[in-house]
Amino acid sequence: MKLKILIIILLLVQWTTIFAQSDATLFGHVVDETGTHIPFVNLVIKDTRIGTATDISGHYMINNIPPGTHSIVIQHIGYKTKEMQFTIAKRESKEFDITLETITVALEQVVISGSLKEQSLRDSPVKIEVLGAAFLRKTPSNNLMQSVGMINGVQQVTACGVCGTNEIRINGLEGSNTAVLIDGMPIMGALASVYGLNGIPNALIERVEVIKGGSSTLYGSEAIGGIINIITAGVETAPRFFFNTNWSNLGDRNADIGFSPFRGRKFDALFSGSINTMERFTDLNKDNFADKVTISPSVSLFNKWSFQRPAGKTASFAAKFYHENRAGGTQEFLGAYNYKPDSKVRGSDSLYGETIFTNRYELMGSYSLPGSAGLRLDISQSGHWQDSWYGTTFYKGEQHISFANLIWLIKAGDRHNITSGVTARYQVYDDNTPVTARGSDKQFIPGIFVQDDFRINTRTNLLGGARLDHHSRHGLVFSPRLSAKYNLTGNTILRINSGTGFRTVNIFTEDHAALSGFREVVISENLKPEQSWNVSLSLNQTINRLVGRWVVLDADLFYTRFSNKILADYDTDPETIIYRNLPVGDYAVSRGVAVSANGRINGFFTWTAGFTWQDVFAVSKSGSEKPEKEAQPLSPEFTGNWLLSWDARKIRTTVDLTGTFTGKMLLPTVDPEVVNDDRLSEAYSLINLLVNYNLNQSVRVYAGVNNILGWRQSRNPVINWQSPFSDGFDAANVYGPLYGRAVMMGIRLLM
Structure with missing residues (x-):
């Protein structure tokens, strides 16, 4: 109503x-x-x-x-x-x-993530991968997580088989190593990181920019493994009115609505709302646990204002609110649960369930200062509240982040484009765990940064930068960066990127395995910040053919090395999870090779294909004569994706076929029901289909099938599911879909 x-x-x-x-x-x-x-x-x-x-x-x-x-x-x-x-x-x-004249793919597209200013994707010394709004609509889902998972080397991982929290991993690194930005501002703190990209409707997104590898020089300590920068739709180009709704045979229902009044005046405004529910209980593996988390409901509200100013100066403000109520567990628990915070079954010691109430707000603003100095002030404020029960374990936490960035853009002659600035981040975290037993954790992190994009000649660009932050507990932290771009020919680009990263860790906000299940959590020492350095080499080759036809090839080598890496030890004691830094001299590595290609045929068919081989491991030199190499959980040896799209404009229809494949991966926990368990998952492939039909200029209907082959992981993600209150219970062994084929239908209205 x-x-x-x-x-x-x-x-x-x-x-x-x-x-x-x-x-x-x-x-x-x-x-x-x-x-x-x-x-x-x-x-x-x-x-x-x-x-x-x-x-x-x-x-x-x-x-x-x-x-x-x-x-x-x-x-x-x-x-x-x-x-x-x-x-x-x-x-x-x-x-x-x-x-309009067709160009090769999107190399002339404007991006901002590499330098905090607009520049052509071709000209950027930093390799950036872009998902446009059209690409986000090629998967049969309203979930941004699934769309981003179509980027080569980016993997969507479900962190908990009961509560269904998920994360995005880049090149095998945990989701907490990736900074999620909204319009370039780091407002997603550790408490929100386990929800990945949930709560951001696709209808509000203009594009998504992804940088693999450390980007701490511009974006601070959270960007140790890469960034995902979500660029929201510009108010002046957003539809005047849009409505989108879809539903699936698994009980998922979603509706987005928005409008943009005041167009063409001294200010523009965009208002949007989204609601999503998933209430049907599904148990295909017959373990009495829901295969899919139930949500009743999640609500997202978004508002963005843009003001007209002289000389092209910017002034914008945006606000977002997100509420979610999710639950997972046994059929008896979900049948008795009324989705209210005061429900009597929350925390029950007889009916096992996990419930999470989330409320979150985000405020963002950008203002170009008067004058010709090129100064811009970006500010943001976010607050996140979580009230949750994991069986009989109660967790309540909140986090507030205030951020300000004063950016100075300077063009020094014809060769130097300098980006510099001062930044300040103030964050407050509090929960009911021993981490904040003496009071809330407060951190003020001021910093300065400078970066110079130096054009040596018409073929060569060199980008060098450095950042200096001050942490109240860890002192000064220096983060350098060096990148180079060389145009071998007009259609061949070589890039080299290197940099360092630094990140503080909060176990309970980033790893739901520490809360879900009945293993005892042991933090064996005062955890030190993680540090890393990385280097990558990429080659981009464009093959121009006739108008409307092209092929683009990409090849990448990447290597990231961590010291002080914090690892979860599931093996020493089956009844505990031990968190500790790697000893001095030990290290962790993510390395690999990625190749991809995309192209267009006859102006109607487009295709993409990508493959990543990765090796993610830790090396221990202590206590043994020779170093021991240990693979890290939930990091598959190889991943890949592909897309085939047909735009049949004469019959007003588009057909998109997408797919992913995932290699074997080490699982966190030994399953006692599996004889001689080697803790390895099986490799698998998922194929999805989406068909759109335009009824007229404003109305589009669509239908799709997720997981056409109906593949489900053969292992039970919940260990010892028969006794959920026992010490052997664990819900961390999720590596693929728990439910099979899903059919969805929807309608979209644009005015």
């Missing part, structure tokens, strides 16, 4: 804003060289906040345009950015059709 009222209110506001618009209108369509209409193209009138995006059929309309001569900038992945002039009179309605 509440959702229906919300939809009615949003429709009324949208209706009134439409009638309030000016009569000055520019409209038309955007096509490629073959005359094929292009959907979701961004169009912005230069030096204003006035803009829009083409609809499903490639048509657009911009209202509220002041009379005069203007320049309009047209951008879309895979096409050259175009700037055109037009003249419009007061109350005129003018048709203005646009043709």
Whole structure:
């Protein structure tokens, strides 16, 4: 009922804003060289906040345009950015059709993650992988986690077989080593990291930028293994109104709604809401535990404002709220649970269940200071509250992060582009564990950084940078960075990247194995911060063919070495998890090779394929004559992914077939029901299908199948499930889907 009222209110506001618009209108369509209409193209009138995006059929309309001569900038992945002039009179309605020129993939796309400023993906000395909004809609899911998992070398991992928390791993490194950014700001703290990218609707995302390897120089201590930077949709190019809903045969239901009023005035605004429920109990492996976590419900609200300022100066503000109520456990527990914090079965010692209540807010702002100095202030504030029971273990925690970044962008002559700044991060963490027995943990981390992108000649760029942070407990921390890019030819690019990382760890916020199950947690020492250094070599080769046809090849070598790595020891004592730093002289390594390719055929077929071999291990030199190498859990030896997409525009249909494959991996726990258990999972492959059909310019219906082959992991993820309150109970052995084939259907409306 509440959702229906919300939809009615949003429709009324949208209706009134439409009638309030000016009569000055520019409209038309955007096509490629073959005359094929292009959907979701961004169009912005230069030096204003006035803009829009083409609809499903490639048509657009911009209202509220002041009379005069203007320049309009047209951008879309895979096409050259175009700037055109037009003249419009007061109350005129003018048709203005646009043709874009195809380029090779997205090498001319603008990115920001490598340097905190906009630059071409081709020109960036740092290798950045980009998922555009269109790519996010090629998997039959509304879950950003599944879409990001289509990047070569990026793996989605479920951390708990009962509560279903998950994480994103880059090159085999734990999810806590990856900094998740929203519009370039590090607001996802340790307490939120176990939820990965949940709670961020795909409809709000313009693109996702991924950097593999340490990026601490620009983004601080959390970016020890890489970054995932989620760029939210620009207010001026967002749809005026959108609605998306889908449901599946497993009981998943999702709805997104949003609108963008005030278009073309001195400010623009985007309002959005999302709700998701998963309430059906499924138990295909007959262990009396739910194969899929139940959620009732998760709610996400998002609001973004953008203000028009002279000389192209930026001023924006965004706010996001997320609420989630998740539960997993036995059928008896979930049948008695009413999804309320005061439920009598929470913490029960007879019915096993795990319940997590989460509330989270995020505030973000960016403001370009007046004048010509190129100063920009980015600020953010976030708060996260968690109230949870893991069987009879109660965990309650909260974390608050305040962040400010004053960035100074300088162009020194024709060769130097300097990014420098001062940063401050203040974080407060408190919970009911011994970690904060003496009071909340408060850290103030000020820092300074500088980076110079030096163009040596037309072929060579050298990027060097350094960061100096001060931690109240660990003193000064220095993080250097060095990257180089060399254009071997016009279509061949060689990049070398290196850098260091530094990260403090909180066990209970990052590893749910410390809370789920009945192993005793032992922290054997005062844990020191993890430190790392990394180096990577990448080669990018573009093969240009005819218009609308191309092939891009990528090859990467990567190596990351940790000292003071904190490892969970499951083997010394089967009834405990022992957390400790590696001894002096011991180290941990993530190394490997990644190859990928993507291309376009005849303008209608696109494809991608990627393969990563990785070796993630720890080396112990103490207590033995020769070093001992030990593989790390949940890091498969190889992973891969592929995509085949067919855009049949004449029949208004797109078909996307996606797949992943995952090699064997070491599991955290020995299963006593498996004879001579070697703790190795089996290799597996998942295939997904999504079909979209455009009913008209505004309405799209779609249907898809996740896991067409119906593959499920053969091992039970819950060890000793018959006795969930015993010492041998453990829920950490999750390495693949626990449920089989899932069919989903949905409808999307854009106006």
